[in-house]
Amino acid sequence: MSCTRLQQILGAYLDAELSADEVRQVDSHLRECTECRCEFQSLQRLTNGIASEQAEVPSELWEGVEHRLSATPQGHQDIGMRSHWTQKLRLAAMIAVAVGIIGYFAFVRQGEDTAQASSIDFSVILDTIHLDPDEAFSRFLRQYVGEAIAPTRAAEYAADLVFDVPPMLPGGFERIDVYGLRFGSQPGIAARYRRSDQTLIAIFHPTVHAEDFGTHQDLPCIVGRHHGHAVEVGEWRLVHVTDPVTCHCVLSKLDDDDLAPILETVAPISSGSKNPH
Amino acid sequence: MSDHDLITACKSGDPQARRQIYDQTIDRVYNLTLRMLRTQEDAMDVSQDVYVKVFSRIGQFRGESSLSTWIHRIAVNEVLAFLRRKNTEQRHLDAVGLEQNEPPTQAFSDVERIDINDALAQLNHDDRLILLLRYDQGNDYRAIAELLECAEGTVASRLNRARERLKALFANGDASQEEIRTPAHPIDGRRHETPPSGQGTESSAVTGGQPHKKGDRTVS
Structure with a gap:
């Protein structure tokens, strides 16, 4: 085994993820090669240092959980x-x-x-988007007091937000309806678009609100010039990008190439932001 | 009581079932939140969020993973969401020119005694998380992949990247020359658990590591 090859699999060796045969080859190489042996020992020392003594769990933690559960029977209202x-x-x-x-x-x-x-709470929509997108969207609207408004009123309804809901989006998505939302005392906007049988949902909210994705994994992503985060549920993907005042969330089945020009349109000033929330 | 019985009882609001689920999982949840967030106050708040969410949404648990994996995944998401909120708040403070607590970004001096927690704190959240899931919590690649909902190959490459970044934080990129201080939690009362590390076998003279079999600990 060459030193180059060994360096490629040293991490997996350290993590006990190699086959028995590979382990034997690595062991053999390490016995003979001082440089690689030093490299391995350095890596081992570094990662051994990460392991910690386990902290004792404070007893009052459970009391806090019980208190919050009993204070909010509609438990999800308390989440986040x-x-x-x-x-x-x-x-x-x-x-x-x-x-x-x-x-x-x-x-x-x-x-x-x-x-x-x-x-x-985006899990309201994410949990069932792959089953029935319109019903999932309706649930989200009910949760956040959605009311249908004229598209021309959207900018006025959420005057502090920076966004756009044009009649058509790149790729041929046609605007179907626009809703005013309430996140506590602050307004937001949702818009639904359609292309043939494909639905696209755009949601805009102030950046001061945290986002909750339930059990879905939210990971950093880059779409075109936008740096943001994305949650994938089956074929669906919720991509959210942020400017200083607005979080722009787009739910669709589109790939990066198709989604990038749409983000350019609905999130006009978040392009190039390297500070996703 | 089996997982199935526990979940059924929990769905019907049985407080003892809730407590049992909490007791079975809290150590790992709390220790992950504490290592990621670094203060007891934040760790307690986020851990509470995790269990409020678990018990509020237990009806949505479909058994596609083990209960402990499901809870652990919620914990991972809550921790990352908390850190993103904190970043957003910090940016708002920055925007209005208020004082900020920016961590140092330079490599450690080669003469100082290094606290690995300080080094971890300088990594991005994703790197820190995957290093802790592997080397503090002892999950194997399969378990981490299940937690993060990604491929095992992705876990391997992310771990490689995170290890390299951690290593680069030490002076001259060589941690072997440093004394790496055992991580210390900012609280009293602790018990020690030796983590797995190294694939070297007992017969291996080169690694000097503890024998460890693949899959010794998983989240399932």
Whole structure:
């Protein structure tokens, strides 16, 4: 085995991912080659250093989970909210003492609003998009109080966002409908496009909202000049790219070549951003 | 109680089933969040998010993976989502000129004693995550591929890249000349678990590593 070949598989050797025959070859080479042996020992030392002593789990962690579950029977409304629960408990107790029951209920309502505003749950649409895209979109609209609006009103409806929902998108997608959304107290926009039997959904929301993808994996991606993140569900892909004020989310079955010009259109100033959220 | 029974009980709201699922999985979830986020407060918050999500969505668990893999995957997603939110907040602070806590980006001096956690913190989230999943949590490539929903070949190439980047952080790119400090969590109360590392067999005189069989630990 040459040193070059050994370097290529040294990582897999270290990770115990080679066959028995390959292991024997590597062992043999390492016995004879000082340079490669040093390289391996260096790598081994480095990765051994990563392993840690296991931290003891704080007992109050479970109490926090129970508290949040009991406080929000509609559990998903609480997801994504940064709890800092100990501080909130103290705050809630102070408010309850100070202003009594009415004040307490006011706090709860406020908490719910904050929860809705702090996280956008895309799993609502991702979980079933591959089964029935229109129904999945409808669920998302119901979740975020979607109301059909005239396309010409979109810019006014979400005046702080930077986006575009033209009648036609590159590739022949025709705009079907446009909706105003509410993420807590802040507005967003959704638009549905169609080409033959293909659907494309664009969603725009303020960047201050976190995004929740449920059990789906969200990974960095580059589409054309856009640096963003993508979640794949079967043939479907949710690509989201961000400018300083707007997160542009496009759900489609398109590949990079077809999607790039669409992102150029709906996310006009996020091109070239290397800071996806 | 089997996974199936636990899930069934959990779906019906049985608090004991919830607690049992939590007890079976929390060590790995909490340790991953703590190593990725580095503060107990953030690790507790994100771990809570994970279990609120697990118990809220247990009805959606379809058994396509083991329950522990499903929970671990939720933990990975929550950690990455948290870090992205934090990055966004930092960019907003940067935009208005507020103070920032930017980590140092230069390689470590060859005279300092290196804390591997500091080095890991300088890597991007994806590199740090895959290194921890492999070398701290002891997952093999198949288990990592299942967690990250990618091919095993992708795991191998991402690990290669992450190892190279970690190595490059050390002066002259040679960690063998440094004393690598054992990672220390910012909290008291810990127990030690020796991780697997190295493929060398007991008969191998060259590696000096602990014997480790492929697939010793998986998330399943």
